[in-house]
Amino acid sequence: MFGTSTHKVLIKNIKSIALHHPDGITLKSGKEMAQLSTFDDAYIAIEDDTIVDIGSMSDLHGITDWNQLEIVDAENKYVLPAFCDSHTHLVFAKSREREFVDRINGLTYEEIAARGGGILNSAKAMANASEDELIESALKRLNNIMNLGTGAVEIKSGYGLTVESELKMLRVVKRLKELSPLTIKATFLGAHAFPTEFKENHEGYLDLIINEMLPVIAEEGLAEYVDAFCERGYYSIEETVRVVEAAANYGLKPKLHVNQFTNSGGLQMAIDLGAISADHLEQMGEAEINALKNSNTMPVSLPSCSYFLNLPYTPLRDMIDAGLPVAIATDYNPGSTPSGNMQFLLSLAATKQRLTPSEAINAITINGAKAMELSDSHGSVSIGKKANLIVTKEIPSVDYMAYSFGENHVDQMILNGRLMN
Numbered sequence: 460m461f462g463t464s465t466h467k468v469l470i471k472n473i474k475s476i477a478l479h480h481p482d483g484i485t486l487k488s489g490k491e492m493a494q495l496s497t498f499d500d501a502y503i504a505i506e507d508d509t510i511v512d513i514g515s516m517s518d519l520h521g522i523t524d525w526n527q528l529e530i531v532d533a534e535n536k537y538v539l540p541a542f543c544d545s546h547t548h549l550v551f552a553k554s555r556e557r558e559f560v561d562r563i564n565g566l567t568y569e570e571i572a573a574r575g576g577g578i579l580n581s582a583k584a585m586a587n588a589s590e591d592e593l594i595e596s597a598l599k600r601l602n603n604i605m606n607l608g609t610g611a612v613e614i615k616s617g618y619g620l621t622v623e624s625e626l627k628m629l630r631v632v633k634r635l636k637e638l639s640p641l642t643i644k645a646t647f648l649g650a651h652a653f654p655t656e657f658k659e660n661h662e663g664y665l666d667l668i669i670n671e672m673l674p675v676i677a678e679e680g681l682a683e684y685v686d687a688f689c690e691r692g693y694y695s696i697e698e699t700v701r702v703v704e705a706a707a708n709y710g711l712k713p714k715l716h717v718n719q720f721t722n723s724g725g726l727q728m729a730i731d732l733g734a735i736s737a738d739h740l741e742q743m744g745e746a747e748i749n750a751l752k753n754s755n756t757m758p759v760s761l762p763s764c765s766y767f768l769n770l771p772y773t774p775l776r777d778m779i780d781a782g783l784p785v786a787i788a789t790d791y792n793p794g795s796t797p798s799g800n801m802q803f804l805l806s807l808a809a810t811k812q813r814l815t816p817s818e819a820i821n822a823i824t825i826n827g828a829k830a831m832e833l834s835d836s837h838g839s840v841s842i843g844k845k846a847n848l849i850v851t852k853e854i855p856s857v858d859y860m861a862y863s864f865g866e867n868h869v870d871q872m873i874l875n876g877r878l879m880n
């Protein structure tokens with residue numbers, strides 16, 4: 460079972476492994492999403508950062524070298540793939556609870572933004588933050604979400620909105636990739652809002668994105684993806700297409716914010732642009748579901764954003780019933796979702812979007828990995844994949860994770876084959 464490497468872990472007595480995929484599948488669609496693909500009474504062998512063997516406890520014999528072998532006893536516990544959060548803005552300088560109170564007192568998210576709050580408020584704080592401060596606060600957030608089960612995460616820029624600050628954010632993300640045990644993907648979201656000084660001069664800011672930011676991002680290897688907030692009051696379809704096409708020249712692929720407040724062609728544009736994912740999708744009709752059916756774009760729902768802003772939820776039930784794959788991510792950011800807790804998403808998906816716990820777990824693991832092009836290495840428990848695993852506490856079933864909300868059901872995290880706690 461084990462080779463000659465010096466770092467070996469054996470997880471034994473596992474009550475059940477969820478998302479056990481010996482068949483190498485990389486996403487689940489429609490009815491497949493209801494399958495949890497379990498393997499009961501099992502062990503998992505890990506060497507260095509890779510899962511090297513999975514088997515039945517009754518077949519576990521032949522270990523001759525117990526030296527340098529770390530044992531995790533998972534009696535009465537479940538093992539799941541670490542969660543894959545494909546959409547966050549978790550590098551930010553300041554929280555925005557003032558706006559939260561303003562919303563309770565009657566203002567809408569869009570009204571707050573129009574008064575210079577919202578994204579522009581975060582950009583002001585970002586301008587004054589040092590790289591070191593941003594790294595320190597982001598590392599704390601990464602550590603928090605890891606303890607809640609997350610093992611891979613996408614992080615966007617978009618609170619800079621100047622050449623200097625956007626690059627600063629992305630350089631911070633690059634450092635986080637080196638410093639954090641989580642797998643991180645970086646997305647350039649310079650097109651998040653128009654800065655005040657370019658409110659009447661969109662061309663001027665697009666010029667900065669295209670001619671000042673993108674060349675440096677490419678040269679320094681600062682991002683894998685490009686994003687834009689395609690929405691009324693933010694970026695039009697034409698503006699989004701220009702940013703995405705310019706980024707394509709540097710090899711950045713699109714993952715786009717579309718159909719959050721309005722349904723006016725954003726999703727169809729994302730599909731036409733070959734987007735890896737189309738995110739938000741609170742505003743959907745039959746035409747949008749049909750458009751997704753003929754595409755490889757992963758639809759991503761962000762239910763904790765709907766919860767926090769009191770907005771409609773993405774109609775995931777209809778989408779799955781239509782045969783689509785769906786992913787669910789947090790949107791962790793200081794304005795619309797100040798939480799990176801993926802276990803809470805399981806509860807929201809079940810209670811607000813009528814997903815079974817199994818469907819919700821597939822949406823935050825294997826399909827989340829797909830939404831950031833990590834499905835060859837992440838998102839399921841398979842031989843050859845990265846050993847990024849959750850060992851749960853002693854819980855009666857996997858469904859319990861979605862049912863018993865507000866609690867942390869994660870006991871131990873294993874990332875890159877290492878025990879994190």
Ligand code: NIG
Pocket residue numbers: 548577578581688716719764790792793794795796
């Ligand atoms: O995904 N919708 C656009 N951007 C973020 C919110 C940004 C903010 O309010 O700071 C989102 O919800």
Ligand code: FE
Pocket residue numbers: 546547548716790
């Ligand atoms: Fe977002």
